[in-house]
Amino acid sequence: MTGGAVLAVGGSVVLVCLTVKAALDGRQTPLDIADAFYGTHFGDLQGWVQGCYMPKDTAHPGSSASARELKPTSEPHAPTAPGPATEVDKDSAREENRGRLYATYTKFNVKTGHYYSGRTSMVVDLRKPLRPQAVVAVNARDLNQHIDENDEPKNPAFQEALLDKFDVGTAVNYTNRYNDIAYWRIRGREQQLMDSFGGAQSDTREPYRTENLQRGVAKDNPLGRLFHDAAVKQWGQLYPYTGD
Known part of the structure; x- marks a missing residue:
């Protein structure tokens, strides 16, 4: 489609x-x-x-x-030139230096031999290297310290979460995430990760092949194809589209 x-x-x-x-x-x-x-x-x-x-x-x-919407902002913004500034200027500069990083990750269950695929996000400083901040975001998510739409599995048989892909947008406020093409890419990537490991349990019959109980993107999600295409354009296709 x-x-x-x-x-x-x-x-x-x-x-x-x-x-x-x-x-x-x-x-x-x-x-x-x-x-x-x-x-x-x-x-x-x-x-x-x-x-x-x-x-x-x-x-x-x-x-x-x-460039703002579709080009990955993987390079930190240059700091503003030194000089006197008012409190308003400082607040504006501080806001401009912040963004939201979105990331996908995987966790391996040593007991079942299956993977769990997930995603997370975090407000980051665009002036600093982004990959280390992406690792921090995944580690925090691994400890259930981040707000997201899905619960993190807590089984002790899981190894630590490993970063897969990340991208950066401007939605410091999480409620504005749908305005970041980076969010669309990560949503598509998460679903492709699940499918590449065998599909969410809601899509398959036993014996299950992943630790994901539900899909990352519902089959009838009206933005599902756009999420998929955005991820493919950025990182290539990991798995064909599985939505309706």
């Missing part, structure tokens, strides 16, 4: 709510990100009606979109 076909079912409550909320907050909506990724015009509602789309600074299909 193409990106356009996926967005054709964008009337789902989830996608509509995310789009409306982001638009009201003055931020990029999921449709804006999808337009940039696929070179489509789903976010241009007026263009839909008139049949004439306004020029937008988005990429064509198969090419990179704007």
Whole structure:
């Protein structure tokens, strides 16, 4: 299914709510990100009606979109030049130097011989090397010290979590994560990791082949294909798409 076909079912409550909320907050909506990724015009509602789309600074299909949204921010930002600054300036600079890092990881269960695949995120300092901060994020998640949508397995038979891939976005506030293409990539990567090890238990019959009870991305998630494509574009395809 193409990106356009996926967005054709964008009337789902989830996608509509995310789009409306982001638009009201003055931020990029999921449709804006999808337009940039696929070179489509789903976010241009007026263009839909008139049949004439306004020029937008988005990429064509198969090419990179704007540097802020699609280019991985794997290099730290340069620190601001020294000089006198007000408290407001200091706060602004401090905010600009922060971002959110998203990472995938794996954990091996020595008792069952199966892997658990997961993801996590953490606010990071963009001026500092990112990989060490990604390792810290995974270690913290391993200790159940990070907020995420899924619970971490606590069986002592699991070895320590190992970093897989990471990417960085601008959503310091976790509620804004859907506006980061980095988040989309990590969601897609997590599901591909699960599938590469044999699939979540909810997708298979016994004997199970992974320690993941549920999928990372529900089969009927309206953004599932976009998550998958974003991960493939960044790191290559680890496993074919398994959503509906």
